[in-house]
């Protein structure tokens with residue numbers, strides 16, 4: 001999964017006079033053969049390189065990046081991902097591959113900095129779930145994002161001593177079973193905490209028998225205890241679709257509650273005392289002044305406005321010049337991703353809420369302010 005830090009680092013990455021090739025591929029069932037991806041990838045990269053108007057020298061460098069990406073696609077790159085994002089700039093040593101949990105439109109952009117807009121939605125940690133399923137000797141960890149689940153066996157490498165067979169060395173041959181189980185659960189708790197610190201997630205779901213769940217919860221770090229979204233009764237040997245089905249119910253309830261809570265705070269219908277704005281006009285003004293703590297948008301809702309092709313600044317429909325660089329702006333059907341970029345640049349959080357919580361009537365956008 002993608003961390004906020006990775007995306008922010010990419011946002012700030014500048015290749016100077018060099019070029020970065022940003023490549024997105026949606027992994028659809030209709031293109032089930034690697035060959036089909038290669039052909040598609042070749043076409044869209046060729047078009048993007050052609051449009052960039054490069055010098056012969058630069059073109060040769062970018063062609064190397066194209067070949068490297070095509071080479072990558074020849075391998076088995078799909079795994080459980082539904083999309084792929086690759087940022088390559090051989091000239092500056094940049095090579096980053098992200099397997100995305102959701103499909104993205106195929107796209108290739110050649111520019112002096114990475115094109116990261118499509119990734120911004122994926123860094124909303126509030127919508128990322130970690131599921132830990134444990135019994136007295138074994139444990140498994142999954143991540144879930146908008147209905148996609150992946151098992152994360154690699155995270156056990158974060159804490160030494162874990163055996164491939166699914167248990168810790170100390171726990172496996174212990175004569176005093178209770179002690180061993182406690183030690184095991186402590187390891188599980190440590191592992192999940194390391195994972196939380198490294199990658200981040202908004203909500204934790206604990207699965208297993210009730211006794212184990214309760215014991216595990218008690219020894220979790222207090223940060224993690226606060227992220228508990230719920231418990232599910234699943235067996236350690238369950239397949240991932242069984243874990244997903246159980247976890248989805250908790251996700252739906254949690255997302256509805258979270259959306260309602262954020263919308264209430266935004267719409268002033270709460271006594272939580274937040275300073276907020278709603279609607280596109282007030283939100284862009286707050287962004288311009290650097291006042292936004294959390295930008296909130298309705299997931300899937302398009303926000304019409306004006307966009308500056310030069311610096312990425314945005315304003316309401318009818319605006320003539322960019323509030324950031326004073327150049328001419330043009331009408332744009334959906335500026336939601338550009339709003340997210342501006343927010344992340346200011347170190348603000350970006351949060352997406354479900355439809356139906358009441359924010360649609362306010363252009364689908366609002367913000368919780370710092371001051």
Ligand SMILES: [Zn+2]
Nearest residue numbers: 308311322325
């Ligand atoms: Zn501008």
